[in-house]
Amino acid sequence: MRVPFRTLSAIVAAVTMLALATPSSAQKPFDDPVLERMRKDIFFLASEECEGRGIDTKGINIAADYVAKMFKAAGLKPAMKDGSYFQPFTVTMSAKLGKPISFALTGPGDAKKQPQLGGDYTPMGFSPTSKAKGDLVFVGYGISAPNLKYDDYAGLDVEGKIVVMLRRAPRYGEKGDKKFDTTAPEGEDSIHAAFATKIEAAAAKKAAGIIIVNDIGSAGRLDPIGQYANHATGTTPAPFPVLFVKRAVIDEILTAGKWKSLTELEAAINENLKPQSFELKGWKADAEVTVERTDLKVKNVIGVLEGAGPLKDETVVIGAHYDHVGFGMWGSAGGKDARGKIHYGADDNASGTTGLMELARHYGAMKNRQGRRIVFIAFSAEEKGLFGSIHYCKEPLFPLEKTVAMINMDMIGRAKPVRGDWLGLFGMKDRLVVYGTGTGEGFEKLVDTAGKKHNLKLSTLKAGTGPSDHDSFYRKRIPVLFLYTGTHNEYHKPTDIPEKINVPGMKKIADFVQTLTDDLITRDSAPKFAVVRDPWTDPTDPRPRGPMGPRLGIRPDYTYEGGGVLLEGVTPGGVAEKAGLKDGDIIVEIAGKPTPTVVAYMSAMATQKPGTTIDIVVERKGNKMTLKAKLE
């Protein structure tokens, strides 16, 4: 599982007492052959040899070979056309701007502009080394969303042209029915607001390049243009230059052509959600970007079992990521002492990978199985940002439109008994957290029945989003279920070792997945996808407040670099809302302490006590104001 931001910050603030351990004394062999092979799987994946399966280690390839070998032995066919189990892709580990970099605008007559690199514009991290030259077209927010009946590109031909667009989506920060995208979870942006979605849309329309300007909300007073580094690693680069440009540069062009200003265009779109796109006749841009990247080649491991009968063209995906954080040079929760030590990642996520291989053996042994196809995916680069599942969803090997459900296992090795009922009268049961029960029709009942069958104490959550690979499928509108036995003190530390794994518990969860899968591969009609507005939370986190102190209930914009903490969202009913804070406010001081950055804000909050009333100084539309907040 990826470190959710809150956990990461808790870790930064926490003083960690670390007892290092190495997996020396193996667990005793089991008499049961299934338990014994699962024990062997997890001890292998979490061995010294696999080096913590960091994407920058040799060990991860040893692990990938092991999974592929097991898939083959189980009777799974390679999913790639070339007969391989490996779906390769690239993750960028580091990237910086090189030379040359240039950007020029020319207009009617002799009009010419030469914006300054760094001051007026910057290439965004999505940009590869590339050039673009072409006519300028304003495309509103650059959104093409058939499901919302909104298309900034309607009636335009942008092939070979450079599109100019606003950041985010219309009506940013609005709630309820006024939202632009009523299908987005409450408190989350529309998927169409994401830079990646906008780039995908422009590329699909064969544009030659993108110029992005801040929307009014992100511009604030200073109109910060972000930094190249913000999106430079991990992401798949765009096929062309993507430039972040100051509003003033574009507004000058709009004024010269007697067109509406950016502010007016934005207001017009937001008013009634009607696009305001047009060609900036006579204006051309010429851009060149040079990037020096360090890329890593990684791979998902994918095996397939075809079904038979009328449902055989449809797919159910079962997945688990097999990568971890390697030697903890990044992604470790163990602090300085843990750096350079193998982070074995037994629970995270050798456990899910072991479950995946066991399910492959079970279904692989069935002859003439009727029903849907099952695709087994061991994802890579999950810990760096869900990149394996994002890649699969971008280049699926079986059509996503006919992928009826995805089940994800991430950290299923720490099942521990809890009271089976409130009073504990009926004994103890292993606990399992199941997410995504709201994402598919009938999932609540399916999960509930399976829980009873396998005598598990379930915590169910509706959310389809979250810090693991099912998130990528949910965002493609596929019903998902995500299984997790909970967090623990060894999370992302060298002490997440196989000796601490509950192997029979892990088997029980694999059996539970089998019950879900049996239903999903044979039910007559695919479960209908449903959007869930509940955000992801972790019911097993024993310290929801952590060392961060009381919480205000705000969501900062982490890309804002204008000084202060820009609020991207305010939780309804939270402390901040009660104190009168609003989206777009910039917090500059907490209880007398200046908060120039999110980190400064967090350390200021960490020393506050619930029950006290503090002053919060914010900037709202250029005015400073002091608000009183009663902490809870």
Ligand SMILES: [Zn+2]
């Ligand atoms: Zn993890």
